[in-house]
Amino acid sequence: MADQTPVDPEALREQVRDKYRAVAVAPGATYHFHTGRRLAAHLAYDPELVDPLPDRAVESFAGVGNPFSLGRLALGARVVDVGSGAGFDSFVAAQQVGPEGRVVGVDMTAEMLKKSTETAETMGLDHVEFREGLAEDLPIEDGWADVVISNGVINLCADKRAVFAEIHRVLRPDGRLQFADIANGRPVPPEALRDIDLWTG
Amino acid sequence: MPRAGWQKMIEDSGFTDVVIGAAVDTFGGAEGEDKARAYEVYGYAFMARRS
Numbered sequence: 001m002a003d004q005t006p007v008d009p010e011a012l013r014e015q016v017r018d019k020y021r022a023v024a025v026a027p028g029a030t031y032h033f034h035t036g037r038r039l040a041a042h043l044a045y046d047p048e049l050v051d052p053l054p055d056r057a058v059e060s061f062a063g064v065g066n067p068f069s070l071g072r073l074a075l076g077a078r079v080v081d082v083g084s085g086a087g088f089d090s091f092v093a094a095q096q097v098g099p100e101g102r103v104v105g106v107d108m109t110a111e112m113l114k115k116s117t118e119t120a121e122t123m124g125l126d127h128v129e130f131r132e133g134l135a136e137d138l139p140i141e142d143g144w145a146d147v148v149i150s151n152g153v154i155n156l157c158a159d160k161r162a163v164f165a166e167i168h169r170v171l172r173p174d175g176r177l178q179f180a181d182i183a184n185g186r187p188v189p190p191e192a193l194r195d196i197d198l199w200t201g
Numbered sequence: 202m203p204r205a206g207w208q209k210m211i212e213d214s215g216f217t218d219v220v221i222g223a224a225v226d227t228f229g230g231a232e233g234e235d236k237a238r239a240y241e242v243y244g245y246a247f248m249a250r251r252s
Contacts, residue, residue: 032233043225043244064227065244070220152244155202164214171251177216178248182227183204185241192240 007193009158013134016156017109020062024086024111027059035062040088043180044069049092057119060086060112063151065180073097073178077146080170081105082135082163082179083153087116087128093149094128104145105130106138136162140170147171150179204245211249222246 027035034042036059040050043066050058067089073079073096081090084105094103107113107130116130133139135150135157148167157163167177202210208219227244228237236242 030232032231032236033228034231042229043227065222065225065246067246069246070222070248160202160210161214164210164216168215168251173251175251176248177211177251178246180244180246181207182242182244183202183207185203185243186239188240 007158012156012158013108020085020109021111023060023062024109024115027086031062033062033064035060037061039063045092049095053088053091054119054122056115057086057091057123058088060115061088063089063180064155064182065151067149067151067178067180068092068096069180070178071176073101073147076100078144079103080138080140080145080148080167082138082148082150082167083107083156084116084130085109085112087112087119087130089149089151090116090128090130091119091123091125093147094125097127099127101127103128104140106133106135106140108132108134136166138166138170142169143172143175145170145172145175147176147178150181152181154179155181207245207247211247215252216249217252218248218250220248222248 073093075098077097079093084090084107090103090105113130120128131139154160154163211219222245224243228234
């Protein structure tokens with residue numbers, strides 16, 4: 001996808017909401033991407049961190065890579081998960097940082113927030129919370145985070161530079177950004193970039 | 202956006218020590234595989250340090 005989008009940012013946001021609302025409430029449906037435990041295995045997540053999670057924590061996972069593959073999170077770290085969805089990566093992060101750490105997931109889709117929040121309560125995780133917000137306007141104070149993670153979300157944002165500026169704001173100096181996203185090896189023609197279905201898939 | 206575009210944007214945004222992981226065939230076997238193949242789309246892990 002392009003640096004700056006040729007599609008209407010709000011229309012794109014609504015399309016993304018619609019797509020991931022469906023993934024939250026109907027995780028077993030067929031999508032043009034993999035989901036759930038099959039996807040987590042495909043992306044080489046550590047089974048020791050995935051297997052203990054309840055199905056509702058994993059079934060709506062729709063990431064594009066493994067943000068933990070380049071480095072494990074430190075015990076006690078404060079983590080922000082940008083576009084946390086149903087919370088899968090937040091729950092993986094929570095196990096890595098332990099109860100002395102803290103994980104805040106941020107998502108704009110009500111159905112995802114409801115699911116992730118209820119799952120955290122079910123799991124009895126006091127160090128994980130989910131907040132409503134946009135990647136371009138994170139509800140996190142300046143310099144709070146040791147690490148920011150994200151998975152397949154920044155690509156879906158119309159203004160990626162604004163997202164990176166916001167991530168920079170919430171990270172402490174020397175803090176770490178670890179995310180996964182898609183990249184294309186062949187140029188995407190302008191007419192295809194205006195196809196909003198391409199952005200959500 | 203190509204990998205090099207991601208790297209430049211990350212660096213332009215005030216991050217250093219950018220590391221990009223190996224390509225992952227994210228859409229392989231999924232319904233979106235054909236579209237992904239058309240533009241050689243793969244998943245990548247990125248890591249960078251805030252300056």
